[in-house]
Amino acid sequence: MIKAIKEFAYQFLKETEQTTIKVISHHDTDGITSASIITKALQRLDREFSLTIVKQLEESVIKNLPEGHVILFVDLASNSFNYLKEIKNKVFILDHHEINSEIPENVSIINPHLFNEEEISGAGLAYLFAKELNEENTDLAYLAIIGMVGDQMGKSLGKIYTQILKDSNIELKKGITLYPATRPLNKILEYSSDIFIPEVTGSSEGSVRFLREMGIGTVNGKYKSIIELNEEETSKLITAISVHRTDNGLTEDLIGNIFLVNFFSRLEDARQISAMINSCSRLGESATAISFCLQKRNSKEKVDSIYAKYRQNIVKALNALPILKKIERENYVIINAEDKIKDTMIGTIASIISNSKEYPEGKAIIAMAYNEDKIKVSARMVGKSGRNIRELLNSVIEIVGGEVGGHHAAAGCNFWKN
Template sequence: MQDLIKNAIEEFKNLDNKPIRVISHLDSDGLTSASIMLQVLKREKKKFVLSIVKQLNENVLKELSLENYNTIIFTDLGSGYIKLINQYLKNKKIFIFDHHIPDVSEIHSNISHVNPNSSDRIFQISGSGVTYLFAKNLSLENKDLAYLAVIGSIGDSQKFQDLNKQILDDAVDTNKIEIRRGLKMFGAQTKPLYKVLQFSTDPFIPGVTGSEEGALLFMNELGIEVKDNDRFKKLVNLNEEELKKLTTGIILKRLGSEKNPADIFSDVYLLKEEEDESFTKDAREFSTLLNCCGRLDKPSVGIGVCLNNPKFKNIANELMKEYKIELINGLNWFYNNKDKMIKGNNYLIMNAQENIRDTLIGTITSIISKANIYRENTILISMAYTIDNNIKVSMRICNGDNSEIDLREILKEITEDKWESGGHKYACGCLIPIENEQEFINKSVDVLNRKVY
């Protein structure tokens, strides 16, 4: 990895002063990757033009080949498209900072490819993490950007091991992030406590998760008020005594139904310079805010949030309301139609067509995969129409983070390399032409019916 970074730095320092083209992905990891790179370029007094894309494909690369830029930087994407980059961008200087598995081993000399991962070994690191390590090695001044890579890693559901641990340590050392031990629950800073309990899937709370009435009753039984001076009480508002009551109550509720009832705590990563009870205080909620901006086709707002622009923070907070409505509508559609979906012993295929936004289909599938609706290791395939007559396909595995199942291999078997695909072991996807809709479904059923898990 160090040799890859060293070579990229040497190539970077030899660049002329012409504007640089930057391409990144629209999710949390992509937006944090882009934000790190933009600040690096600004500090190096380099001009740049940024584009955020849903995914890299042949059409995007064809367009880039026609643009008048000598240098193109890809962050959080590119490794899975080296074959096409070799084909279309052979006359340009290319930098790739990514963590996805490369599609080929042969890389042309015009490409500086920084990626520690291969089919033989996978490190815990995100695209933003790779971008950050380049930035840090270029100049220690950039060490203050480590917190953005932490947010990106959380957005990709990664563990703080391997290279990620080094990056987290940098974020703590620069006084950007504070680590506290707390309840795993999402929304501690911004959501009413009863809503946090109602939607808590990790930890799952029998009789409470999935039920607003159950959550309110649970709080009443514990003697915790729902409101404090006409404001809904949040998890971060609880005093020490209330927090003890809550944790004890959750563990008791989980006794007899969960393998480890006391497994309700985790590290919480708080941004020290952000306001309490804001969407940007907790790194997990910050990551969700960025995903919201990207998924609602407002990635520039997410970049503005990463660059600490107050105006864009306010816009992003408003977008969160729309994001929640879209997610709720998508989940309601799923619950109203799940009995009509294609099912097997170990899989479910959800063809949402035009009922769920294609940029949200992966997020909704992830939520469903963690909602304890289906048994562990059930494979979910979801599909949604795009505006350009394609279908976005997302694959997830239910509560199978420690499973040996590799969704990428299954998807590769389904697509037979006819359609563009990419992703990770537990979360991947592809894009198929709409005319191949039924063919894809038939092939998926055929392949999954032959799998036994």
């Protein structure tokens, strides 16, 4: 695949010497980090370009592409060949989603599915491409790792990601997977949404009492972070969480990779950065997210404020769940939020529900919300078993019309209300 990326980069440079570039990327963390990498790479080339971030690549977006521009899609478009073959533009695609039709003549694409490669996120592909454009772009490798973490691909690293990690100077540690791993332990336990511990989660006093009971105290009046715990303290914490948690998770699930990034001159957990980027996009602040990714001055304070607002929106959405219309069958549950939850938030809520203890493994969570004159659907599979959720949505869209994107366990689509 690396050889193909070299040729892809050569063709791109040749096609864009005298032509304006239109870049289109997805609005999730992987798409935003991808767009940030491409933005910086094109600025260094002094290429003329514009950037658009989209929730989903709909037919209307493709029909309105500027004539005469070279188009670069990042983290999307592998499922849009039926639309792309109708336009006259030269199209370049860096994407990792499944391909379901023949590649048109006007399209050059790099997709791991074509090379039987390890799973690589859009940001990973954007970085490999940028590195071929200019070796100076190795300083953007940290964004490829954040994008990987955002797409939940950080559990094991193949050959390509191992090299990207070396380029990035990001520190990799094994540890308890509660995050952010750089924050005081009592606060992590209090605010954790991954693991529910009765009388601890959501309680400041409960989290302190929980730590005191296992013999973990403060140092200079402050609790250690996860990455500061010694082996004995880590073992105590794992045992205590395993005994008290209510989500039926395995002890092994508590240990995993932690990626530590030097971000705005501070050591940060990549998962926390990913969550903050995602919050910007969900609240329509993708430009701010890109500035944040590139560590532009003054962007962090704004993102901190957006992230706080985003978390408040999640709480409001979760509080609305009991009053929403639901249809539940043996293998699926449909949750119709209508206009009570924003369409940009419905995917986050579907993910939270799928990771909760409420539904059994293998059940499909299908959540819907209004998106102006369309309905946004976000589908998640509970656990690691179950059918391909993207194929399930595809079978529906073939009947009602619309666009589908996503993966085996997480996918989404839009269709008209009428």
